[in-house]
Amino acid sequence: MREKVARPDEVRRWPGDFPVAHRYTPGLAGDAFLTALRDRGAILGSRCERCAYTYVPTRLFCERCFAELDAGVELGPEGTLVSFTIGFVGLEGEPLDRPVTLGLVRLDGADAVLLHHVLDPGDEPLEIGERVAVVLRAPEERTGSILDILGFAVAEAESD
Amino acid sequence: MEPRVAVVGIGHAGFAPITAGLSYKELMFEAAQRAYADAQVDPRADVDSFVCCSEDYLEGTSIFDEYVPDQLGAVQRPVQTVAADGLFGVATALMLIRSGAARVVAVEAHSKVSDVLTLGAIEQFAMDPVFNRPLGVPALAVAGLDMNAFLERTGLTEEHCAMVAAKNRTNALDNPRAAYPADVRPEDVEDSAPVYWPLRELEVAGRADGCVVVVLAAEERAGDLTEAPVWLLGAGWSSGSPTLESRTWGEADFVARAAERAYAMAGIEDPGEEIDLAEVDDVYAFKELQHLEALGLGTAGGLAEMLAEGELEADGDLPVNVSGGSLGQGNLFEANGLARLLECAEQLRGEAGERQVDEAYVALVQSWRGVPTTSAAVVVLGNEEGT
Numbered sequence: 001m002r003e004k005v006a007r008p009d010e011v012r013r014w015p016g017d018f019p020v021a022h023r024y025t026p027g028l029a030g031d032a033f034l035t036a037l038r039d040r041g042a043i044l045g046s047r048c049e050r051c052a053y054t055y056v057p058t059r060l061f062c063e064r065c066f067a068e069l070d071a072g073v074e075l076g077p078e079g080t081l082v083s084f085t086i087g088f089v090g091l092e093g094e095p096l097d098r099p100v101t102l103g104l105v106r107l108d109g110a111d112a113v114l115l116h117h118v119l120d121p122g123d124e125p126l127e128i129g130e131r132v133a134v135v136l137r138a139p140e141e142r143t144g145s146i147l148d149i150l151g152f153a154v155a156e157a158e159s160d
Numbered sequence: 161m162e163p164r165v166a167v168v169g170i171g172h173a174g175f176a177p178i179t180a181g182l183s184y185k186e187l188m189f190e191a192a193q194r195a196y197a198d199a200q201v202d203p204r205a206d207v208d209s210f211v212c213c214s215e216d217y218l219e220g221t222s223i224f225d226e227y228v229p230d231q232l233g234a235v236q237r238p239v240q241t242v243a244a245d246g247l248f249g250v251a252t253a254l255m256l257i258r259s260g261a262a263r264v265v266a267v268e269a270h271s272k273v274s275d276v277l278t279l280g281a282i283e284q285f286a287m288d289p290v291f292n293r294p295l296g297v298p299a300l301a302v303a304g305l306d307m308n309a310f311l312e313r314t315g316l317t318e319e320h321c322a323m324v325a326a327k328n329r330t331n332a333l334d335n336p337r338a339a340y341p342a343d344v345r346p347e348d349v350e351d352s353a354p355v356y357w358p359l360r361e362l363e364v365a366g367r368a369d370g371c372v373v374v375v376l377a378a379e380e381r382a383g384d385l386t387e388a389p390v391w392l393l394g395a396g397w398s399s400g401s402p403t404l405e406s407r408t409w410g411e412a413d414f415v416a417r418a419a420e421r422a423y424a425m426a427g428i429e430d431p432g433e434e435i436d437l438a439e440v441d442d443v444y445a446f447k448e449l450q451h452l453e454a455l456g457l458g459t460a461g462g463l464a465e466m467l468a469e470g471e472l473e474a475d476g477d478l479p480v481n482v483s484g485g486s487l488g489q490g491n492l493f494e495a496n497g498l499a500r501l502l503e504c505a506e507q508l509r510g511e512a513g514e515r516q517v518d519e520a521y522v523a524l525v526q527s528w529r530g531v532p533t534t535s536a537a538v539v540v541l542g543n544e545e546g547t
């Protein structure tokens with residue numbers, strides 16, 4: 001029988017890390033989405049007529065039927081909250097100073113959902129099914145990134 | 161289907177929050193030694209092919225395939241690595257044997273997660289780099305979103321999930337290899353801190369180190385190697401729609417597809433009636449319920465009732481995660497599937513000690529690769545009485 005270590009802190013360890021750096025190509029479809037977001041504040045999707053399904057962000061192909069798609073549908077800016085979660089911990093489990101809220105939103109005109117922060121949900125508890133709207137960064141601050149969207153805010157109740 | 165394939169040996173090592181002092185190679189060696197002794201095989205002479213299941217980033221080594229042969233007795237032999245849960249390795253072994261490429265195959269999966277200092281970063285690195293990762297949230301957020309969508313769709317509640325966490329952690333008290341046994345009540349779970357609400361701390365499986373090695377053989381060899389073969393009756397696996405934006409939220413459709421294939425191969429028509437016990441993924445407590453639904457073992461309403469009636473307990477009609485599951489045994493990452501298979505093999509051999517389930521003939525094993533994936537495998541096992 002091999003001897004078991006009683007004091008894990010006394011075990012010999014060799015440190016190692018690995019600097020990982022990439023640059024990712026969003027591709028034709030991703031580029032169309034990010035350019036429209038930066039230049040026009042528009043959220044683009046791709047519609048597959050055969051599947052009657054609208055993707056967001058844009059896609060070059062349909063994952064359901066393998067058809068080639070184009071980036072032609074403008075979605076939102078309002079939508080419906082499909083799910084949300086409130087985060088109390090960071091990447092390695094450390095407690096956060098302020099909780100973060102994330103939401104999955106089905107923008108009007110889309111079948112797929114968009115994942116982003118829910119901004120200042122306030123004291124009213126959020127509810128699935130609630131109407132929300134996209135909040136964009138100011139035009140001069142946009143860089144062509146998913147972060148050109150600041151997040152979703154609960155939509156103002158419509159007045160009759 | 162011919163030839164029939166059996167589990168003829170199984171061994172494990174670790175199953176502890178930290179396996180201090182043992183390298184991952186030594187952990188694998190220990191489990192392999194036990195599996196080969198159990199099957200009474202010499203890996204250098206009797207095992208025709210070896211399958212390892214691992215993921216480079218978790219290992220901290222590029223091309224980890226090159227780091228597995230020696231500790232398994234597989235140097236200068238056919239070895240392949242499957243970058244997936246161990247059950248995908250079992251499915252690969254089944255194909256190797258059925259195709260005639262091998263008669264005896266060893267499958268290995270392990271976790272040496274105590275060596276990983278930045279697990280959250282590795283999991284986050286699995287998210288889409290352009291559209292998801294910039295949000296700067298852990299992959300755990302995906303579990304919180306899925307749980308909330310699941311509860312909304314099914315009407316199951318946080319209380320039901322807490323009951324699962326309490327059941328599995330308590331079951332682990334009877335499992336000597338469990339890393340996280342605890343006498344907890346559902347109230348304790350509901351009182352634990354939210355991590356990604358509605359998901360709470362006690363509903364997340366703690367990390368553990370461990371290794372499982374399984375030896376499988378064609379029927380013609382199985383008879384020589386064991387007196388208690390555990391037959392591999394069916395196997396299936398499937399991807400879902402992995403993209404966060406277009407996946408099916410709140411539902412494990414990929415598990416349903418994997419199960420459909422495994423049931424078809426095993427000739428199972430009514431899983432609720434034909435399966436005697438199940439070890440399913442419960443890395444997050446709600447996942448056990450979501451997976452049971454996808455496996456056709458209960459509807460949302462039915463599961464609420466089964467929990468209330470204690471039917472999922474070790475002495476219930478459908479014992480689920482008698483081992484303690486991942487909540488009780490620890491999250492062993494790519495080794496989770498084989499840890500569940502280990503429990504079912506012991507149950508079907510009648511070697512499960514204090515947690516032995518009565519009349520265990522057919523067992524179901526299911527695995528999921530964890531957030532943010534939609535990847536699952538299902539295996540159906542049976543002993544001589546179960547075939």
Ligand SMILES: [Zn+2]
Nearest residue numbers: 048051062065
């Ligand atoms: Zn299509």
